[in-house]
Amino acid sequence: xxxxHVASELFPYMKTGGLADAVSSLAGALADNGHEVAVFLPGxxxxxxxxxxxxxxxxxxLRIEMGxxxxxxxxxxxxxxxxxxxxxxxxxxxxDRRNPYGNGERDYEDNAxxxxxxxxxxxxxxxxxxxQADVVHAHDWQAALVPLLVRDAERKQGVTLAxxxxxxxxxxxxxxxxxxxxxxxxxxxxxxxxIDGLEYYEQTNLLKGGILFADRVTTVSPRYAQEIQxxxxxxxxxxxxxxxxxxxxxxxxxxxxxxxxxxTDALLPARYTLANLAGKQACRAxxxxxxxxxxxxxxxxxxxxxxxxxxxxxxxxxxxxxxxLREDCRLIVLGSGEKRYEDDVRAMAAAAPAKVALSxxxxxxxxxxxxxxxxxxxxxxLFEPCGLNQMYSQVYGTLPIVSRVGGLIDTVTDVxxxxxxxxxxxxxxxxxxxxxxxxxxxxxxxxxxRYAAAQRRGMIRDFSWKIAAAGYERLYQESx
Numbered sequence: 001x002x003x004x005h006v007a008s009e010l011f012p013y014m015k016t017g018g019l020a021d022a023v024s025s026l027a028g029a030l031a032d033n034g035h036e037v038a039v040f041l042p043g044x045x046x047x048x049x050x051x052x053x054x055x056x057x058x059x060x061x062l063r064i065e066m067g068x069x070x071x072x073x074x075x076x077x078x079x080x081x082x083x084x085x086x087x088x089x090x091x092x093x094x095x096d097r098r099n100p101y102g103n104g105e106r107d108y109e110d111n112a113x114x115x116x117x118x119x120x121x122x123x124x125x126x127x128x129x130x131x132q133a134d135v136v137h138a139h140d141w142q143a144a145l146v147p148l149l150v151r152d153a154e155r156k157q158g159v160t161l162a163x164x165x166x167x168x169x170x171x172x173x174x175x176x177x178x179x180x181x182x183x184x185x186x187x188x189x190x191x192x193x194x195i196d197g198l199e200y201y202e203q204t205n206l207l208k209g210g211i212l213f214a215d216r217v218t219t220v221s222p223r224y225a226q227e228i229q230x231x232x233x234x235x236x237x238x239x240x241x242x243x244x245x246x247x248x249x250x251x252x253x254x255x256x257x258x259x260x261x262x263x264t265d266a267l268l269p270a271r272y273t274l275a276n277l278a279g280k281q282a283c284r285a286x287x288x289x290x291x292x293x294x295x296x297x298x299x300x301x302x303x304x305x306x307x308x309x310x311x312x313x314x315x316x317x318x319x320x321x322x323x324x325l326r327e328d329c330r331l332i333v334l335g336s337g338e339k340r341y342e343d344d345v346r347a348m349a350a351a352a353p354a355k356v357a358l359s360x361x362x363x364x365x366x367x368x369x370x371x372x373x374x375x376x377x378x379x380x381x382l383f384e385p386c387g388l389n390q391m392y393s394q395v396y397g398t399l400p401i402v403s404r405v406g407g408l409i410d411t412v413t414d415v416x417x418x419x420x421x422x423x424x425x426x427x428x429x430x431x432x433x434x435x436x437x438x439x440x441x442x443x444x445x446x447x448x449x450r451y452a453a454a455q456r457r458g459m460i461r462d463f464s465w466k467i468a469a470a471g472y473e474r475l476y477q478e479s480x
Contacts, residue, residue: 001134001476003030004162006040006122008115008142010086011259013047014100015362017307018253018388019170022220023139025256029469031083038131040122040143042114043076043090045098052080056088060128064120067185071117075125089121105339112178115206116185119145123153126161135476136162140169141176144210145186151213152188164479167214169207171385172228172235173311176206200236211240216479217248218472220386221407225250233383233406249475252410253386254468255395260368262396267368272397274459280372280397287373290366291332291357299328300445303374303398305367305389308337313380313403314345319431321348323438324356331356332374334366371396375451376441380427380434384408394423394458399444399451401437403429411463415454416440423458 005027009020023039031037047053055078062073073091080086089095094114102108123146126133138146147165154161183193183204191197197212198204211217219225225248227233229241241248258264262280263273269286272279285295287303302324306312314335324331333345333356342360349356359366371377377393379402386407390400399415402408404426415422425440427433444451 001480002036002038002132003476004038004040004126004131004133004136005139006119006136006143006146007139008042008100008118010039010041010047013041013050013053013086014044015364016100018386019140021256021259021388022170022253022386025254025259025465026469026472027084028081028256028258029254029465030472031081033469033473034083036083038085038087038133040087040089040125042095042100042118043088044100045096047088048076048090052086053078053088059087060125062089062121062124064117064124065187066113066117066120067187073117073121075121087122087125089118089125091117091121094118104337112176112182112204112206113185115142115176116145116182119143119149122146123149123161126150127153127157127159132160133162134480135164135166137166137168138210138214139167140171141174141207141210144176144206144208146210147214148188148192148209149186164215164476165213166216166218166475166479167210168218168220169211169228169385170220171311172207172233172237172241173383175208175235175237178204178206180204205237208237208240211237211244215247216475217241217244218475219248219250220253221410222250222252223409224385224406227383227406251471251475252407252468253388253391254465255388255391255463257464260371260392260395262372265368265372267365268372269369272372274397274456277397283369283372285373287332287369288330290369291330291359292353293330293357297330299330300375300442301330301332301373302376302378302401302441303370304331304333304335304378305370306335306379308335308341308345311382311384313382313429313434314341316380316429316431316434317378318344318348320435320438323435324348325352327442329355329442332370333357334359334361334363334370336360336362371398374398375445376401376425379403379408380429381405381408382429387411390424391463394461395463397455397459399441399454399458400424401434401441402426403433405429415444415450419450421457422454423461424454
């Protein structure tokens, strides 16, 4: 099949979270299976500066209608691996920025125009390059207009750009919600500026377009596909999602074993496998050292890697600071995002520098080291469409502590509830829920045989993308 993916992030060219890993891994797995895969990404500065893009070919120039004006851009193309081509939609005014969505304090004011231009640039490139896609697969609100724009362009120009379209909701909390006047910049027929189109309480909702107008809709876990049809998790779009209940399917993300594999991970100071965990101890010592702690500390290490946003349960960790300050343990946090959370975690670390460490930045190597060197990975999300770190943790022999929500339910089993199959610890997504599970973690850590058995069960699980990619292949083929 000829498969086109459209996303605002793609590892290793731009990453703020799991979207980049998921799109990269899925595209790579499909390419390895012999499909002809293209991925469209905005031409960010970090992407253009990446070594893979050093010889990127300037393939074509774009002239994109945006409301009552035309904006120029260009397309740069490179092929990082067999069967995989990356298309960068470039316009310096929109994408020559280090960060994709905002400066940490606020979102960019021109995000609507940036990503409408991106979506239109993708559709125009599909036409100019005559890619003849079997499937065009768009991801999240930044690419949500693509399914609708594809069909609108086909109608206007009498061409076929894609046989079928697929749209994946990675996180329904982020919807691309803008003033209603921004609809004019789409140049879509006015019929779509309505309750049956992009209109949402006198605003324009880009995510709604992807949900309504793609041929098939997916989420990144089976549980999340059910959750977003309820008021508790639908973020106001549960009614819209319910209209597609027969076309929506939850497909669990996977782990890219070429990147996340403790036996081959070049970012670790030592590699290890289930048969020989000596390297994990070396990683543990190095993690303690880099965090400023004594390398011979023998108590449990709790690791955290996350974006500092409300969803990730940072408040729940902060609410349990007394546990981390009281018990003989270490808390090592890597993250960036909203300044208020960073300030609060920094203050917690400053109050107990012998027990809590914070690295407030994006650091891929450190994220791998935390997964490898920690004893428990703390992930108390308020909601979680899929989550990847809880899977990385199990692969790396680190027991996840997670909330009972979304994809976390689909991928972690509580070791106290199911002693024979458990691979982690689960709690309610509340401060009290996390407070209840942390002492259980101490008891589990003290019981070395029980901890080792849970660790082994996690490491032998198959979270690889070969399983996840097969689900997408079936979906594409059924759609076609």
